[in-house]
Amino acid sequence: MIYTVTFNPSLDYIIRLDSFTAGEINRTKYEQILGGGKGINVSIVLKNLGFNSTALGFIAGFTGKEIERQLQSFGCNSNFVKLDEGNSRINVKIKAENETEINGQGPVINQAALNQLFSQLDALQKDDILVLAGSIPNTLPDDIYEKIMSRLMDKGIHIVVDATCNLLLNVLKYKPFLIKPNNHELGEMFNVVLKTDAEIVEYAKKLQEKGAQNVLISMAGDGAILLTADGQFFKSAAPKGILINSVGAGDSMVAGFITGYLESNDLKQAFHMGVATGSASAFSENLATRPEVEALLQTI
Numbered sequence: 001m002i003y004t005v006t007f008n009p010s011l012d013y014i015i016r017l018d019s020f021t022a023g024e025i026n027r028t029k030y031e032q033i034l035g036g037g038k039g040i041n042v043s044i045v046l047k048n049l050g051f052n053s054t055a056l057g058f059i060a061g062f063t064g065k066e067i068e069r070q071l072q073s074f075g076c077n078s079n080f081v082k083l084d085e086g087n088s089r090i091n092v093k094i095k096a097e098n099e100t101e102i103n104g105q106g107p108v109i110n111q112a113a114l115n116q117l118f119s120q121l122d123a124l125q126k127d128d129i130l131v132l133a134g135s136i137p138n139t140l141p142d143d144i145y146e147k148i149m150s151r152l153m154d155k156g157i158h159i160v161v162d163a164t165c166n167l168l169l170n171v172l173k174y175k176p177f178l179i180k181p182n183n184h185e186l187g188e189m190f191n192v193v194l195k196t197d198a199e200i201v202e203y204a205k206k207l208q209e210k211g212a213q214n215v216l217i218s219m220a221g222d223g224a225i226l227l228t229a230d231g232q233f234f235k236s237a238a239p240k241g242i243l244i245n246s247v248g249a250g251d252s253m254v255a256g257f258i259t260g261y262l263e264s265n266d267l268k269q270a271f272h273m274g275v276a277t278g279s280a281s282a283f284s285e286n287l288a289t290r291p292e293v294e295a296l297l298q299t300i
């Protein structure tokens with residue numbers, strides 16, 4: 001079974017404007033409200049690609065209900081812990097001359113709710129895949145992914161982590177199967193700005209030295225780099241196309257990688273499927289579908 005965990009799901013309010021001026025009244029020319037959060041996006045894309053997963057995590061209030069409703073409309077399974085107070089966040093994605101994102105901090109998750117998630121995760125079994133993705137509300141300590149991984153250690157579960165800074169660095173000693181920072185996040189972790197592929201590879205290797213098995217570095221329109229646990233290196237340019245909505249491109253890449261790996265048991269094939277799926281999402285208003293991914297895969 002595949003499980004995704006989203007500590008901080010969101011409704012993504014995606015708006016388009018011809019131009020955006022801070023401090024003025026701006027009017028949209030397009031708007032859409034999509035249930036999201038990184039793990040949830042991974043679950044939706046997995047479903048689009050033909051794999052069932054169960055989306056876990058925390059939801060609250062009317063926004064939480066809408067996130068759950070949208071997931072169900074995609075045919076995704078979910079088993080969220082329902083928080084008694086607050087609302088799941090609304091993240092604003094402004095697309096004008098450039099892209100601006102305002103991500104909320106999310107509701108408070110209390111210990112009882114955390115314990116409910118821990119006991120759901122205790123039921124995972126050998127060969128299950130667990131995706132821990134996205135930020136955590138700022139009321140939680142940043143060793144929370146680490147706590148989950150230490151509980152699951154030695155159970156033979158493949159764990160994928162898509163997170164940044166300490167949330168990611170703290171889990172490396174538990175040898176996650178796959179991590180997927182983007183090139184900017186990789187630099188931030190080491191307080192450097194990475195400009196060349198050689199620099200990106202140098203710092204990606206440092207994450208492997210700290211314990212990560214396979215390290216996938218996404219680079220938006222510049223494609224991606226994969227360092228595998230057995231020392232292989234792959235680089236792919238991104239397929240060509242028109243960027244429409246990059247929200248969730250990284251999550252789509254994770255879903256594509258998992259799909260490719262499950263279908264072929266081959267890391268290079270998984271990598272190509274990941275790149276194609278990330279780009280298919282970037283080239284469409286919604287998250288990637290299987291036909292869109294297959295079409296781009298031919299071009300890689």
Ligand SMILES: Nc1ncnc2c1ncn2[C@@H]1O[C@H](COP(=O)(O)OP(=O)(O)OP(=O)(O)O)[C@@H](O)[C@H]1O
Pocket residue numbers: 181182183217218219220221222223224238239241243246247248249250251252253274275276277278279280282
């Ligand atoms: N402009 C683009 N053109 C082509 N492909 C793209 C573009 N943006 C993203 N992609 C594809 O999606 C993959 C992941 O994108 P990116 O590096 O932006 O992830 P991310 O920063 O984790 O994104 P997010 O947090 O929005 O999900 C890239 O490696 C590439 O394959």
Ligand SMILES: O=P(O)(O)OC[C@@]1(O)O[C@H](CO)[C@@H](O)[C@@H]1O
Pocket residue numbers: 008010012035036037038041091103133134135136247248249250251
């Ligand atoms: O604040 P986080 O958890 O880092 O990111 C949340 C988020 O930006 O990630 C997804 C895209 O990857 C969106 O659906 C969502 O709004």
